[in-house]
Amino acid sequence: DSGVTQTPKHLITATGQRVTLRCSPRSGDLSVYWYQQSLDQGLQFLIQYYNGEERAKGNILERFSAQQFPDLHSELNLSSLELGDSALYFCASSVGAGAGNEQFFGPGTRLTVL
Amino acid sequence: QQPVQSPQAVILREGEDAVINCSSSKALYSVHWYRQKHGEAPVFLMILLKGGEQKGHDKISASFNEKKQQSSLYLTASQLSYSGTYFCGTEHTGGFKTIFGAGTRLFVKA
Numbered sequence: 502d503s504g505v506t507q508t509p510k511h512l513i514t515a516t517g518q519r520v521t522l523r524c525s526p527r528s529g530d531l532s533v534y535w536y537q538q539s540l541d542q543g544l545q546f547l548i549q550y551y552n553g554e555e556r557a558k559g560n561i562l563e564r565f566s567a568q569q570f571p572d573l574h575s576e577l578n579l580s581s582l583e584l585g586d587s588a589l590y591f592c593a594s595s596v597g598a599g600a601g602n603e604q605f606f607g608p609g610t611r612l613t614v615l
Numbered sequence: 616q617q618p619v620q621s622p623q624a625v626i627l628r629e630g631e632d633a634v635i636n637c638s639s640s641k642a643l644y645s646v647h648w649y650r651q652k653h654g655e656a657p658v659f660l661m662i663l664l665k666g667g668e669q670k671g672h673d674k675i676s677a678s679f680n681e682k683k684q685q686s687s688l689y690l691t692a693s694q695l696s697y698s699g700t701y702f703c704g705t706e707h708t709g710g711f712k713t714i715f716g717a718g719t720r721l722f723v724k725a
Contacts, residue, residue, distance in 0.1 A: 503656065534713070543617075544657065544702060544715040557711035591656060600706035601645045601664050604713065606656040 504528065505594050505607035513613045519580040522610045526573055526594030532556070533575040534593040534604060535567055544591065550575055551598035579612070587614045616640055618705045620716035627693045627723045635688040635719045637703030646686040647704035647713060648677055650697075657702060660688075665708075693723045 504527035514520055526533050535547040546559035550569035561567075564582075569575040579586060589609045595602035618639045625633055637646060645664045649657035663679040663686060674691045690697055700720050704713040 503658075536715075543717045544704075546712050546714060549711055559712060598711060600708070600710055600713075601662065603647065603659050603662050604704075605659060606649075608656050 503605040503607065505592060505605050507590075507592050507607035507610050509610060510608065511611050511613075513615065514582060515615055516582055516584060518582050518614075519578065520582065520612065522577040522579070522590055522592075522612075524575045524577070524592030524594075524607055526575070526592075527605055530594035530596050530605070531573065532595045532598050532602065533569055533573070534595070535561075535575070535577050536591045536593065538589040538591060538609075540588070547577070549598075556598050582614045584614050587612055617714055618703055618716040620701075620703055620719050622719060623717070624720040625722070627697075627721065629695060629723055629725055630692050631723075633690045633693060633721060635690075635701050635703075635721075637686045637688070637705070637716055639684045639705050641684070641705075641707050643679075643681070643684050643686075643705055644708045644710070645706045646677075646679055647706075648686075648688050649702045649704065649715075650699045651702065651718075652699045660701075690721070693721075695723050695725065697721060698723045 506525045531552045536544045547561040549557040567577045591609045592607045593604040648660040651657040700718040704715045
């Protein structure tokens with residue numbers, strides 16, 4: 502158990518809908534990262550927050566947005582969902598913001614878009 | 616720029632050794648190594664920083680060649696529990712993103 506929690510574990514929804522994925526980092530960690538992993542693919546970096554502020558952006562679609570709240574939990578919002586958005590979404594956390602910080606991954610949310 | 620991992624897949628018998636390589640075309644600041652079992656979260660193995668020493672624990676170790684912008688993960692005397700997909704994640708000086716390679720699938724059989 503990494504100490505990072507994600508809810509829900511599974512999410513099944515229809516195309517065009519909007520969903521929110523939630524992540525709580527390990528106690529003491531200020532950074533939160535979001536990754537997308539499609540079936541049998543690698544980890545695609547989406548976005549990073551540090552202490553409430555956006556720090557880095559990857560190939561995140563405009564339909565996707567995220568935020569980190571004062572209590573450091575983070576939410577990833579996915580809207581106008583398409584079939585291709587079906588994937589495992591991982592959240593990870595680390596103590597610091599810069600390079601060289603080990604990241605601890607949550608169990609993931611499996612999103613299925615029908 | 617996504618790092619390149621090689622080999623893409625490897626099959627071992629218990630007790631055999633393996634090396635997984637991770638190469639970048641850009642100057643590296645750090646390299647992370649993770650192992651992921653099917654349907655589970657990636658698990659942190661180790662991180663190597665520019666200018667740092669070779670790291671290792673138990674029978675898994677890694678090196679970082681700054682000149683070649685390459686890191687290698689060494690698995691010695693492999694065990695069944697080593698099976699999974701190994702990802703390297705690279706970071707560059709001044710950056711905040713960790714870019715992961717496509718992964719190396721390792722299967723250890725009895």
